[in-house]
Amino acid sequence: xxxxxxxxxxxxxxxxxxxxxxxxxxxxxxxxxxxxxxxxxxxxxxxxxxxxxxxxxxxxxxxxxxxxxxxxxxxxxxxxxxxxxxxxxxxxxxxxxxxxxxxxxxxxxxxxxxxxxxxxxxxxxxxxxxx
Amino acid sequence: xxxxxxxxxxxxxxxxxxxxxxxxxxxxxxxxxxxxxxxxxxxxxxxxxxxxxxxxxxxxxxxxxxxxxxxxxxxxxxxxxxxxxxxxxxxxxxxxxxxxxxxxxxxxxxxxxxxxxxxxxxxxxxxxxxxxxxxxxxxxxxxxxxxxx
Numbered sequence: 185x186x187x188x189x190x191x192x193x194x195x196x197x198x199x200x201x202x203x204x205x206x207x208x209x210x211x212x213x214x215x216x217x218x219x220x221x222x223x224x225x226x227x228x229x230x231x232x233x234x235x236x237x238x239x240x241x242x243x244x245x246x247x248x249x250x251x252x253x254x255x256x257x258x259x260x261x262x263x264x265x266x267x268x269x270x271x272x273x274x275x276x277x278x279x280x281x282x283x284x285x286x287x288x289x290x291x292x293x294x295x296x297x298x299x300x301x302x303x304x305x306x307x308x309x310x311x312x313x314x315x
Numbered sequence: 316x317x318x319x320x321x322x323x324x325x326x327x328x329x330x331x332x333x334x335x336x337x338x339x340x341x342x343x344x345x346x347x348x349x350x351x352x353x354x355x356x357x358x359x360x361x362x363x364x365x366x367x368x369x370x371x372x373x374x375x376x377x378x379x380x381x382x383x384x385x386x387x388x389x390x391x392x393x394x395x396x397x398x399x400x401x402x403x404x405x406x407x408x409x410x411x412x413x414x415x416x417x418x419x420x421x422x423x424x425x426x427x428x429x430x431x432x433x434x435x436x437x438x439x440x441x442x443x444x445x446x447x448x449x450x451x452x453x454x455x456x457x458x459x460x461x462x463x464x
Contacts, residue, residue: 194352237348237361269353300348301363 188252190260191245194268196236203229203313225315230292233266233309243305246295259288259314289313319418325425326371326385327415333385335376337448339416341369341428367430367455369416375439375447386439386449393434409433411456418464430459 206223235242253260292310299305326333346363373386395407412434417427432453439449 194354196350196352198353236352237350304348304361304363 185252187258187260188249190249190262190266191242192263192265193235193238193242193245194265195233197234198266198269199232201230203227227313227315229313231266231289231311231313233311235307235309237300237304237306240303240305243297243307246307246309247297250291250295253291255294256291259290262289262311288315317420319420323419325415325417325419326373327417328385328388329413330415331383331385333373333388334378334383335374335385337372337374339369339371341367341416343367365458367459368435368453369414369432370450370452371414371416372448372450375449389434389451390437390439390449393437412453413460414453415461424463426464427461428459428464429461430455431457 203226205221205226208220208222210218210220212218235246249260289311292312296308297305298308321338324336324339326336326339343365344367345365347360348363350359350361351357352359371389373389375384375386377384377387389412392410392412395409397403397406411431413429414432415427415429417425419425432455434451435454436452437449439447441447
């Protein structure tokens with residue numbers, strides 16, 4: 185199965201934890217702290233998306249997409265609709281919320297789907313960036 | 316064009332007309348599920364679960380001939396005695412009862428809403444100067460069986 189595009193649906197809530205630079209910290213015997221920077225980009229940003237009360241058909245798109253990315257294995261770009269409501273930059277500039285076009289997301293864990301009533305579900309997606 | 320008042324009201328319990336009903340009320344509600352998404356400026360929704368409930372008041376009245384007591388009929392659907400030989404906390408299940416809340420509009424069938432309900436509360440107060448009556452609240456189990464309003 186080839187990779188399907190991420191569903192073009194605006195989430196009802198979005199939570200992003202900006203990634204950090206890869207750093208190693210060492211403490212000398214006298215207590216002095218030494219930090220070594222191992223990369224030039226921050227990474228491992230995470231994003232939690234909630235799609236509240238959507239139809240089961242739309243919820244199925246997330247299942248199909250998850251399977252098309254071989255679960256948590258493959259990387260993929262998310263749809264622009266994921267950033268709806270965010271006025272800052274998404275791909276470039278100092279206010280960007282993830283690391284430019286280099287960044288690709290992958291599923292951090294399988295989507296969870298809660299059935300609300302017949303035909304209506306709430307889907308939660310957890311993503312993590314990888315450079 | 317006609318208005319209706321208490322004199323046009325009627326309550327049937329399992330198909331039998333209840334005696335000495337002083338009032339009934341019914342209320343239907345729809346829970347709207349929120350579908351508001353990011354970048355929306357106004358709340359949007361989709362229909363969720365409906366619920367119907369109501370209440371009625373009946374005088375605690377015994378018919379001299381039939382000895383029927385409509386208030387007692389409803390009370391006994393909710394209040395159950397301990398099972399013989401059973402533990403103190405074990406009694407028979409609350410019974411489902413069919414209520415028909417009717418408006419006699421002059422037609423043969425009248426206007427009505429019928430449903431299977433569970434009594435959710437029954438209260439009675441004995442007081443000097445007051446006629447004993449039962450205040451009952453009920454909740455429909457499932458959608459109404461018949462609605463003709």
